Amino acid sequence: MLSFFILGFFSLVVQVLALRELSGLLTAHEAALGLGLSAWLLWTAAGLALVLKNHRLQERLNGSKGLLSACVLFVLAAGINFILLRKAGILLKPGLPPGLLELIIFSFALTLPTALTNGICIARGLSEKRVAFYWAETFGAAVGGLFTLFNSAFFPGTDPLLITGTVALALIFSIADIPLTSARKLAPAALTCVLFFGGSRLTPPFALPGLFKTAEAYARTTGSRMAILESSGQKTLIEDGGVLIQLPLTEQTEVSIQLPMLAHKKPEEILFIGPAGLFLAAEAQKHKPKNITVSDPDHFRTEFLIGRAGMKPEGIRLERTDARILLNARPGAYDLIFQTVPEPLNAAANRFFTLEFFRKAGASLKTGGILAFTLPFSENYLPPERAYFAASILATAAAAFKYVEPAPGGRLTVLASNSPMDLAPETLARRCAQRKIHNHYAVPANLPFLLDPYRRQWALAMLAKAKKPPLNTDLDPVAYFYLWKMWLAMFVSPGTLTGLALISVALLLLSSRLLRPMELLRDKESAGVFIAGFWAMGFEVVCLFMFQTYSGQLSWKMGILFSAFMAGSAAGAYIFKTASRLMTRAAALILALALTTWFYVYAPGLGAITPLQLFLLFMVLLSAGGFSLGAYFAAATGGVDNKAVRLYYSDLLGAALGGFIFSAALIPLAGLRASLLWAAGAIIAGLLIESFGHAAAITD
Known part of the structure; x- marks a missing residue:
């Protein structure tokens, strides 16, 4: 179980640090976090599907050797991903806010390697001891979220490659039934050292637009990434890829x-x-x-x-x-x-x-x-x-x-x-x-x-x-008007439209060939879980954006907020694993609707409370949102293992779609508060599905 715990810890830490790097690459824009989270879930679902639909791959991942192979693949992909994030700045122009097309391309491309292999690891973990894997992985993720908070608060300057490389070595050597001195462990461990610890010596230590890559000094701070560029006696101070001031x-x-x-x-x-x-x-x-x-x-x-x-x-x-x-x-x-x-910006x-x-x-x-x-x-x-x-x-x-x-x-x-x-x-x-x-x-x-x-x-x-x-x-910030509303209404170039169309076609082909979402939505339970996942991620994204608006602390508290949602989901799944299926599903959806309604009504006044109260409130909101999703998921599975994997897949797809739609469209165009109405609409749709399904069952 130790390896599953470390896997959960590693997965959460890599996710948070990678999303933080991605956001910093794109002028620290919060939409990059939402889109990156959506992409992470989509590629995780793709990795899960890759294993579930390939029996030969399933056989290769069996046993301790298979678990080690999956973890090594995840580790190496994470190292490559961090290096790609650092070098992606050469494609950006300094000081310019990213457009929607750039945000989508970077968010989906720069999360693919790590998230895809994360899905493969999850599929391997769920192939045996599903309950034990779920709890160990969830507990590890919760501890990982707490670690990211301490990292940002007390030692933010530590290179993410050093942090994740150390955890990666612990993950490799924690796999049971394979000797520590075995070449199966020593060879990937050596490669991990080269990739992570060698990569940490690259400059710049984080992504910067090409013009700024010759900066003479760099620093990661609690909430920013700083650099100083000197040329012709002029010092330019750079924060998150934009010019802060010139001296x-x-x-x-x-x-x-x-x-x-x-x-x-x-x-x-x-x-x-x-x-x-x-x-x-x-x-x-x-x-x-x-x-x-x-x-x-x-x-x-x-x-x-x-x-x-x-x-x-x-x-x-x-x-x-x-x-x-x-x-x-x-x-x-x-x-x-x-x-x-x-x-x-x-x-x-x-x-x-x-x-x-x-x-x-x-x-x-x-x-x-x-x-x-x-x-x-x-x-x-x-x-x-x-x-x-x-x-x-x-x-x-x-x-x-x-x-x-x-x-x-x-x-x-x-x-x-x-x-x-x-x-x-x-x-x-x-x-x-x-x-x-x-x-x-x-x-x-x-x-x-x-x-x-x-x-x-x-x-x-x-x-x-x-x-x-x-x-x-x-609750209706101009940064999103500036980057989307006016952009979409007046300044969309033919090239941008073509790019968006190509992305849509590519994602559609991926969905139809690998993810095959329509297969999952043919029954009421899968459709219900899909909608619940859609609501949950939309609700989470609105919470994260609103927390940033009121506190400005999302960058360094993101990990613990993620953990709050995951812990709530685990608690809901555990408490209601043997409860009445229909009543629990209805109660979970009603709780979700109540949370969304409360949030909509009281959101305008949240800026008046103290920072500690605000942080605790959003921890509770996210935990409660996760609890609703977990309870609904447990009731939908009914304790049947085979059904759990399929419904978890539906949950991931719904969450990926929810994160994308809320981050790329609803929040920018409708505003934070109004987006909650759309979240409520998703819950009402879920309640209608439950009602019609129950009525049909009675008729039969």
Whole structure:
């Protein structure tokens, strides 16, 4: 049983670390996690089908030698997969958000080797001692999820290849009935060492767009992947594949700090949100404020930036609290708040551009206080999608503040306040002289040009072309509008449509030839489990995305959240393994519907609770969701082993489809909260299947 435990541990750790690498490759976009999870389940189902439909392969996997062969295949595929993830960055352009086609291709291609062989291992484990395998593998996965949490919190810099390589060796040597010194173990162990420990010496240690691969320093932190690139005396600080800041500061960066500082009559209490504030604070210090606070909860990231960028944060108070929590705790505390996140490329960044955030910031400002942030912009040509994106953010800010003033340039500097702001060039020039400020670019002579009314009018005219831009909210984030809704509505190229069509055809052929889903859906039980799996994965994906929106901590708590769902599923399957089949299936679906309904009703208020309460709540929600699925699955199988494997297969296919549809379509287009209505619809469909099936049985 030890080998099954280690297999579960290895599988979960590899899954979490691979999905984390995949997300980081794609600008840390959460949709990559959802699509990657969907792809993982699909390829796992394919691996399971590969064994179930091939009797010769089943015979080769029998016994301890067969188990060792399956595990070695899994281990080697995982090592190759991690190396592929690291090298995939050469196919990406730096700083650009991935489109839907890129997300789908990378998510499905870069999870295939590991997930397929994971399915083969599961098929081998289920071929004998099914109950023992299930419990040992599930317990190992739960411990693996806890391990990933400690990894991110305490030693995030450890290379995933070193971690997984060590566990891989333990898995190989744990197989019983084969001597430790046997060539059957020593040969794959040696190959594992070369692949994992040798691969850990490759640079860069994680995927970066091709332009950034020559970075001089790298670091994995609790929530990010950092790199520093130096060229021609300019240091570029990179976070998750996008530019965080450039040193020395560019003209536009200086202007974006100096304009808000000069717009305030007497700036004394300053807050910078985000790690870039470590470098921007020096600009604010020219005005001699009383206090400057920089909020960055990731202390590994802060230490890396301070140590590698060669700066000393003198006169700055570092706050380890998440900025949204900090704002809740300090109403009316600040004269100026600088939100330094470059743009909402993902939900973790988008949570600082939403209506809810702007309201929190407004409540934390003193009378006359100003919130300042910047957005990507161009004064020569503003693409329609960028105009739509910026217009949505400005409309959102205008819904939270009485006064919103855009200052166009290389980036669009936005000033928002609940008090009138005097941005007359002569006023700012006078304050600049009174405070004895010495700038390079934001000097009195340049202020009339920087604040030219014509430039402002042109920018507003470009933004006005976006008709009725939607507000960016926590539960309906603009990052997904930007990447999907507008993209699908207005900017789909023929090449992209062709690519999506080819992917659809390929998946259809795979399904028809290998997975053969229609064979599984011919009976009521398989169809019911398929729908339950569809709901469960959709519910889980919404939970994960919403947890990220409210906490920003999904990247490093993902593993333990996965484990909560799996533990709940195992508990449901165990408790109801001998219960009444019809009543249990109905009760499980009703519980799922109740969970979905509760989540839909109370989701808007979850941002007000403490981080610990939020984490525990989502652990409970995911555990309860897993419990519903496990109970339904146990009732559907009725304790029959042969039926369990077939229904587990149906569950995997339903979950894969649910993860794909919710991640690629429903959440981006309908929003997080509205997606729960679709999840509820799936449960209602399941209840109808149960009702009609029961009525037919009575009639017969």
